[in-house]
Amino acid sequence: MDKILVGLKRVVDYNVRVRVKSDGSGVETDGVKMSINPFDEIALEEALRIKEAGGANEVVVVSIGSSEAQQQLRTGLAMGADRALLVTCDEAPDVLTCARLLLEIVNREQPGLVILGKQAIDDDNAQTGQMLAALWGRPQATFASRIEIKGDTATVLREVDVGMETIEVDLPAVITADLRLNEPRYVKLPDIMKAKKKPLEEIAMADLGAGDSPEIVHTAYEPPVARERGVMVEDVSALLAALKDKGLV
Amino acid sequence: MAKILVIAEHDGSILNPSTAKTIACAAGIEGADIDVVVLAADASAVAAEAAQLSSVSRVLTVENAANEHPLAVVLAPQIVSLAGDYSHVFGPSNTFGKDLMPTVAALLGVNQISDIMSTHGSHSFKRPIYAGNVIVSLQAPEDSIVVATVRTASYKAVAGGNSAPVESVSVDVELPTHTRFVGQEAESSDRPDLQTASRVVAGGRALGSAENFDLIYALADKLGAGVGASRAAVDAEYVPNDTQVGQTGKIIAPDLYIAIGISGAIQHLTGIKDAGTIVAINKDEEAPIFEVADIGMVGDLFQIVPELTEALG
Ligand SMILES: Cc1cc2nc3c(=O)[nH]c(=O)nc-3n(C[C@H](O)[C@H](O)[C@H](O)COP(=O)(O)OP(=O)(O)OC[C@H]3O[C@@H](n4cnc5c(N)ncnc54)[C@H](O)[C@@H]3O)c2cc1C
Numbered sequence: 196m197d198k199i200l201v202g203l204k205r206v207v208d209y210n211v212r213v214r215v216k217s218d219g220s221g222v223e224t225d226g227v228k229m230s231i232n233p234f235d236e237i238a239l240e241e242a243l244r245i246k247e248a249g250g251a252n253e254v255v256v257v258s259i260g261s262s263e264a265q266q267q268l269r270t271g272l273a274m275g276a277d278r279a280l281l282v283t284c285d286e287a288p289d290v291l292t293c294a295r296l297l298l299e300i301v302n303r304e305q306p307g308l309v310i311l312g313k314q315a316i317d318d319d320n321a322q323t324g325q326m327l328a329a330l331w332g333r334p335q336a337t338f339a340s341r342i343e344i345k346g347d348t349a350t351v352l353r354e355v356d357v358g359m360e361t362i363e364v365d366l367p368a369v370i371t372a373d374l375r376l377n378e379p380r381y382v383k384l385p386d387i388m389k390a391k392k393k394p395l396e397e398i399a400m401a402d403l404g405a406g407d408s409p410e411i412v413h414t415a416y417e418p419p420v421a422r423e424r425g426v427m428v429e430d431v432s433a434l435l436a437a438l439k440d441k442g443l444v
Numbered sequence: 445m446a447k448i449l450v451i452a453e454h455d456g457s458i459l460n461p462s463t464a465k466t467i468a469c470a471a472g473i474e475g476a477d478i479d480v481v482v483l484a485a486d487a488s489a490v491a492a493e494a495a496q497l498s499s500v501s502r503v504l505t506v507e508n509a510a511n512e513h514p515l516a517v518v519l520a521p522q523i524v525s526l527a528g529d530y531s532h533v534f535g536p537s538n539t540f541g542k543d544l545m546p547t548v549a550a551l552l553g554v555n556q557i558s559d560i561m562s563t564h565g566s567h568s569f570k571r572p573i574y575a576g577n578v579i580v581s582l583q584a585p586e587d588s589i590v591v592a593t594v595r596t597a598s599y600k601a602v603a604g605g606n607s608a609p610v611e612s613v614s615v616d617v618e619l620p621t622h623t624r625f626v627g628q629e630a631e632s633s634d635r636p637d638l639q640t641a642s643r644v645v646a647g648g649r650a651l652g653s654a655e656n657f658d659l660i661y662a663l664a665d666k667l668g669a670g671v672g673a674s675r676a677a678v679d680a681e682y683v684p685n686d687t688q689v690g691q692t693g694k695i696i697a698p699d700l701y702i703a704i705g706i707s708g709a710i711q712h713l714t715g716i717k718d719a720g721t722i723v724a725i726n727k728d729e730e731a732p733i734f735e736v737a738d739i740g741m742v743g744d745l746f747q748i749v750p751e752l753t754e755a756l757g
Binding site for chain 2: 354
């Protein structure tokens with residue numbers, strides 16, 4: 196295939212313990228470490244491996260967000276992507292709008308395959324890939340643990356609740372990456388230098404014309420009810436006694 | 445009034461317990477009128493089960509050979525063709541519902557709400573974000589259909605004893621053939637299912653090998669418990685992927701959860717925050733798992749676990 200399109204979302208790094216702003220209006224992101232959504236990194240790694248094995252000519256990364264998302268796209272370019280697109284907007288659009296914007300990009304780029312992360316670790320929605328596939332009228336293979344491409348079809352091993360499921364999809368298709376699809380490579384310094392010269396195109400969201408979608412309003416943010424620290428026991432008999440006390444054994 | 449369509453999850457013969465929990469969420473909305481739809485090749489057994497669940501007004505069946513395996517791109521257009529009669533369409537927030545419901549929402553031209561943990565009227569919901577570190581309140585627009593997945597660990601299954609009418613409906617939509625089911629490897633085990641077990645024993649990276657996980661299985665079997673694991677244990681292939689508990693694995697709410705050699709990363713803890721009692725066994729007294737454990741024991745699992753299994757008689 197000619198091209199693989201990969202989505203990269205800029206999110207709060209997975210090691211950060213996020214906090215709700217004191218006025219409950221959102222999540223504290225000032226001065227917090229930002230990274231590529233881990234699942235998107237896995238998606239990109241897979242696209243690069245397909246290209247390196249001769250299965251594609253070009254890997255294009257796309258992000259939707261503020262101009263700061265350039266950082267994550269540059270990291271993607273340093274990992275090995277050939278080209279980057281940034282759909283710029285001030286506020287993060289809702290998922291349906293993101294899917295519509297991605298569809299516009301798909302129509303422009305005509306990729307043979309789109310790989311996205313199965314979910315973003317900020318809003319934990321797990322929706323974008325499925326929505327894109329639906330709008331595009333193409334197959335979706337979510338939660339991918341292994342991808343094999345042969346000609347015009349992809350065979351995808353999916354991580355599902357009962358175990359593993361295999362499906363076959365005609366290309367082009369949308370695949371979403373699960374944790375065990377691969378282990379992303381580390382970026383080396385010379386690659387970071389090289390990535391600075393790779394093309395990164397900005398497109399204003401308004402120019403893509405994604406239309407309006409019925410918006411779900413976030414009215415308040417709060418911390419979860421915390422569990423309390425319980426008792427510590429010294430030995431197995433005390434552990435058993437504590438369990439018996441609660442009627443659990 | 446809320447007219448809610450719940451998508452039944454099943455394997456062709458048995459209704460998944462996630463459905464009764466999804467119905468429980470729907471039933472929490474005042475004045476809800478709830479229909480369940482069973483899309484299957486042969487829906488009879490599953491529909492009969494669904495008809496017994498309380499709060500259900502009607503069970504609809506859509507039978508088609510193409511529905512033998514739940515492919516989202518095949519099921520979604522059929523659901524969309526039924527959705528016109530409803531104000532809400534709900535599915536469970538597990539791999540079945542997460543795969544399917546965004547597809548349904550996109551075809552209907554609306555956003556989707558993931559992981560409803562509580563309802564506050566017909567269009568206000570709460571859900572966890574950031575691996576459960578933040579709870580957000582949402583207001584969905586009143587003038588468009590609500591498509592959502594339900595965080596099943598937040599709900600207790602509705603009771604049985606109902607006998608709702610079962611009606612076969614036919615939908616006239618073209619189904620795609622670009623996506624084909626090839627096969628499934630289900631982990632066969634006699635142990636209770638992780639998602640519904642009232643007791644779960646889980647092991648982490650500290651187990652060190654697949655063989656050592658026998659310690660976990662032995663304790664689980666003594667307790668009649670399901671077996672869970674951290675991502676690290678799954679990644680290391682000590683246990684199959686369907687045992688992973690957490691943000692990107694299963695979200696569970698057993699009465700008893702015993703975490704053995706698991707550090708308690710936020711991504712893991714979000715999967716067990718609704719557990720009744722959490723027991724932690726870890727050699728590091730600073731391990732974050734102890735911050736949430738009801739009963740904690742510091743020590744070497746290789747000593748403690750066999751001793752505990754033995755003591756349980
Ligand atoms: C995007 C993303 C998603 C993730 N999703 C999940 C998820 O869904 N579920 C999940 O679990 N993780 C998830 N993780 C991974 C998570 O961050 C942790 O890395 C993982 O949970 C660690 O597993 P662990 O506790 O088994 O291993 P470790 O953190 O290595 O902990 C091992 C523990 O065992 C203890 N120990 C060692 N030897 C012994 C002994 N002999 N006796 C007793 N105790 C001992 C140690 O003190 C330590 O606390 C995710 C990470 C990312 C980035």
